[in-house]
Amino acid sequence: MVIRKKFVLLGLLIVVVISFVSFSVIKHMESVNSSPAEKGHKIKFSPRSVPAGTDSKYDMVLTMNEEGTFNLESTVTIKNISKDSWRTIFFYFIPNMFTKSISSRLDQPSAIHFNKVTVNGESSSFELKKDTLNVLLKEKLEKGKEIKVTFNYDFTLPEDGLRFTKSHENYYLAQFYPMVATYRNHKWNKEEYRFKGETYHTAFSDFKVTYNIPDDYTMVSTSEYDEFPSKKNGVFEVKNTKEIFVALLKKPLIFERNKDKVNIRVIGLSHDDPLYEEISEEASDALYYFQEKIGPYPFKQLDIIVDQLGMEYPGVVTAHSVYNASVSDESLKRIVVHEIAHQWFYGVISNDPYHNAWLDEGFADFATTLYLFSKSNQDIPYKLMYSQIENLKPLPVNLPLDQYGSNSSSYIYGKSNAMLWTLFEKRGGKKEAEKFLKSYYKEYKYKEVDTKEFIRFTTNYFNFKDDKFFKEWLVH
Numbered sequence: 267m268v269i270r271k272k273f274v275l276l277g278l279l280i281v282v283v284i285s286f287v288s289f290s291v292i293k294h295m296e297s298v299n300s301s302p303a304e305k306g307h308k309i310k311f312s313p314r315s316v317p318a319g320t321d322s323k324y325d326m327v328l329t330m331n332e333e334g335t336f337n338l339e340s341t342v343t344i345k346n347i348s349k350d351s352w353r354t355i356f357f358y359f360i361p362n363m364f365t366k367s368i369s370s371r372l373d374q375p376s377a378i379h380f381n382k383v384t385v386n387g388e389s390s391s392f393e394l395k396k397d398t399l400n401v402l403l404k405e406k407l408e409k410g411k412e413i414k415v416t417f418n419y420d421f422t423l424p425e426d427g428l429r430f431t432k433s434h435e436n437y438y439l440a441q442f443y444p445m446v447a448t449y450r451n452h453k454w455n456k457e458e459y460r461f462k463g464e465t466y467h468t469a470f471s472d473f474k475v476t477y478n479i480p481d482d483y484t485m486v487s488t489s490e491y492d493e494f495p496s497k498k499n500g501v502f503e504v505k506n507t508k509e510i511f512v513a514l515l516k517k518p519l520i521f522e523r524n525k526d527k528v529n530i531r532v533i534g535l536s537h538d539d540p541l542y543e544e545i546s547e548e549a550s551d552a553l554y555y556f557q558e559k560i561g562p563y564p565f566k567q568l569d570i571i572v573d574q575l576g577m578e579y580p581g582v583v584t585a586h587s588v589y590n591a592s593v594s595d596e597s598l599k600r601i602v603v604h605e606i607a608h609q610w611f612y613g614v615i616s617n618d619p620y621h622n623a624w625l626d627e628g629f630a631d632f633a634t635t636l637y638l639f640s641k642s643n644q645d646i647p648y649k650l651m652y653s654q655i656e657n658l659k660p661l662p663v664n665l666p667l668d669q670y671g672s673n674s675s676s677y678i679y680g681k682s683n684a685m686l687w688t689l690f691e692k693r694g695g696k697k698e699a700e701k702f703l704k705s706y707y708k709e710y711k712y713k714e715v716d717t718k719e720f721i722r723f724t725t726n727y728f729n730f731k732d733d734k735f736f737k738e739w740l741v742h
Contacts, residue, residue, distance in 0.1 A: 311726045315713035316618075318469035319348035319449030321412075326443060327476045330483070330514060334432070337420050340443045345412040348449045352407045355415065356454035357444035358466040359399035363459050364424040364431075368396060374425040374432075381418040390415070397459040397466075399444050417444050428461060429577055436535065437483075438574060438584070439512040441466060448618075457620045463667045463674065464619035470712060472505045479514055486513040486533060488581040490565040494520045494531070504580070506712060508613060511579035513571060525550040526557055529567045541595055542572060545585075545602055552603045555637050559700040560610050561707040568606070576601040578608035600634065607633040610707060616714040623674075624663040625715055628682025635683065636699055648691050651684045662741045664717045685739045693728065702727060718742055 323343045330336050346352055363369060364376040383392045385403060393400040407413050421442075423432040429440035445468050447456040459465050478499040479485060486492055488510040489502035504510060519534040521542050530553065532546045549570055557563050565581045574584040583605035585598060607630040611617075617625035639646055661670070663682040670677060690699045705727065715723075721736050736742060 311709070311723070313709040313713060313723070314719055315710075316716050316719070317347070317450060318714065319346075319455075320446050320469055321345040321347050322446045322469065322471045324443070324471060324473045324510075326474065328439075328512070329478045330437070330480060332480050334437065335420060335422055336439075336442075337418070338443060339416065339418045341414055341416040342444070342446060343412055343414050344407075344446055346407050346409055346449075349409060350449075350452055351409060352449075353403055354454075355401045355403065355407075355413075356447040356449075356456045357399040357401065358397055358441065358447060358456070358468070359394060359444050360397045360441040360459065360466065361421055361430055362394060362399075363397050363461075364427040369424065369427075372424050372426055376422055376424040376427065376430070378419055378421045381420065382416070383418075384416045386414050387416075398456060415444075429575065431574070433573065434535075435516040436573070437514040439514070440577070440579065441509065442512070443510075445509065446471070455618070457666075457668075460667055463623060463678075465667065467618045467620060468509055469714075470506045470508060470616065472503070473507060473510050474501065474503045475510065475512075476501045477512075483514045483516055484518055486515060486518075486531075486569050486571060486582060487511060488579060490567040490581060492531075492567065492569065494518075507580045508616060509580060511582050513582070515571075521546050523550055526554050527566070528553060528557075528563055531567065531569045533569060533571045535571075535573050541598070544595070545570060545572065545599055548599045549602055549606060551641070552606050552637055555640060556607060556610060556633065559636075559640075560633065560703045561614070561711065563609060564614055568609070570602060570606075572598075576605055578605045578612060580609070580613050583608070600638075603637060604630050604634045607631075607637075614712060615707065615710045616712075617716065618714070621666050622664055622716050623667060623678045624682035625717070625720060627678050628663065628686060631679050631683035632686045632699075633703065635687075636696065636703075639696055646687065646691075646695060648687065651687060655681050655684060660738070662739055664740050664742075681739065689724070689728070689735075 324340060326338060326340045328336065328338050344355060361376055361378055364372060365378060366375040369375055383390050383401065385401065391402050401415055423430060423437055425432050429438060430442060431438050445466060447454050448467055448469055449455060455467060457465055477485065481498055484494060485496040487502065488504050488507065491502060515533065515535065519538060519542065521532040523530050523546055530546060530549050532542050532549065534542045553563060553568060567581065569582045571582065571584045573586050576585045577583065583602065585601045585605055608626060611629040611633065612626040619626060658676055658681060661677055663677045663685065667674065706723065709723065717740055721733055721740065721742055725733060733742070
């Protein structure tokens with residue numbers, strides 16, 4: 267998700283990930299609750315999911331012509347499962363952030379033209395400001411009722427965009443459709459777009475995509491049934507998924523291997539590089555480990571595109587650089603592992619990445635280092651980890667993105683990773699960490715977690731008497 271992504275190998279033992287260039291972070295809290303958890307009777311635990319407020323199903327028709335212009339018709343069936351009635355519906359519309367009026371720095375920005383917007387088949391007015399698309403309703407949508415909103419628009423992709431971009435003759439359609447925001451606390455949970463960090467948050471939804479693409483392109487998507495070479499027109503469906511991603515690639519190189527009933531495809535775009543095979547082996551090992559120690563991967567196929575910014579999508583990860591900064595081959599493989607870990611922490615266990623980014627980034631880093639330690643059979647260098655954050659300001663790791671400065675990654679990735687490790691320094695180490703993740707996954711798969719719920723789960727898991735352990739690094 268590297269922006270989501272970014273981390274560099276620290277020594278031979280640990281990748282303490284900190285975004286974009288290097289990850290040096292983490293603060294020692296051995297003075298807080300460092301003794302083993304007291305044993306005693308546990309009250310039966312029932313997980314609580316953060317309510318989404320919306321329930322959505324998408325039905326899309328995507329067409330690309332020979333000149334690289336796309337048309338999308340997307341019909342979204344939206345059910346109001348909040349406690350309020352609505353007069354408007356908020357969507358993220360991220361492609362608008364790369365148009366000439368907003369991203370004037372781009373030599374070739376995106377162009378977007380709306381042909382129609384309808385609500386239940388009738389023409390509707392809408393407002394578009396930056397990445398916020400607000401559809402106005404003529405009548406209130408009451409609690410428990412549903413509505414159909416249809417968008418039809420033509421668009422091109424920008425060059426040098428962010429995730430939603432064209433690179434040479436390849437097209438990366440990330441967040442290319444109007445995405446229904448969540449609704450909570452009597453308002454739409456929609457924050458302003460930021461070019462660093464994931465600022466969009468959607469609920470699990472069902473998707474149906476009908477597509478038609480030029481003959482010389484191969485589709486790589488969230489679908490677990492993508493073929494090589496791909497069909498030029500067809501339909502795919504995915505259910506209970508955070509979002510969908512589509513890449514249209516010209517003359518890609520595909521390296522396949524099957525591990526634990528999952529087909530892993532490493533997709534390169536340049537020459538036949540031996541690194542692709544190494545990435546395939548690393549991805550295979552990591553996927554097997556995560557499935558064994560955390561829980562099942564939700565698809566039959568995993569695609570790894572060795573191009574673009576490190577980022578996760580359901581069923582697909584991209585990995586090549588950290589905000590255009592070059593990385594070593596070893597660091598690239600670690601980025602791939604980090605992005606794969608997001609298939610669990612974001613893809614299956616959801617969180618709001620604007621207000622609780624640490625719950626997917628920190629957990630993905632934590633799972634990545636746990637995997638690396640499992641390969642090395644070395645003792646965990648706790649003191650080395652903790653020493654990396656001694657010079658950080660005493661900020662919590664779960665602030666909203668707009669409350670950090672330029673080094674937000676030091677907290678969201680690095681410090682949160684380290685603080686998770688403090689749970690296990692004197693409580694069973696690696697083995698207990700694996701049991702913890704498996705239990706966490708079992709309780710929260712296909713649910714949304716926030717910091718408050720993480721604290722409730724962890725307090726129960728370790729049978730803590732109070733929440734002292736969390737006070738210096740989590741706001742709650």
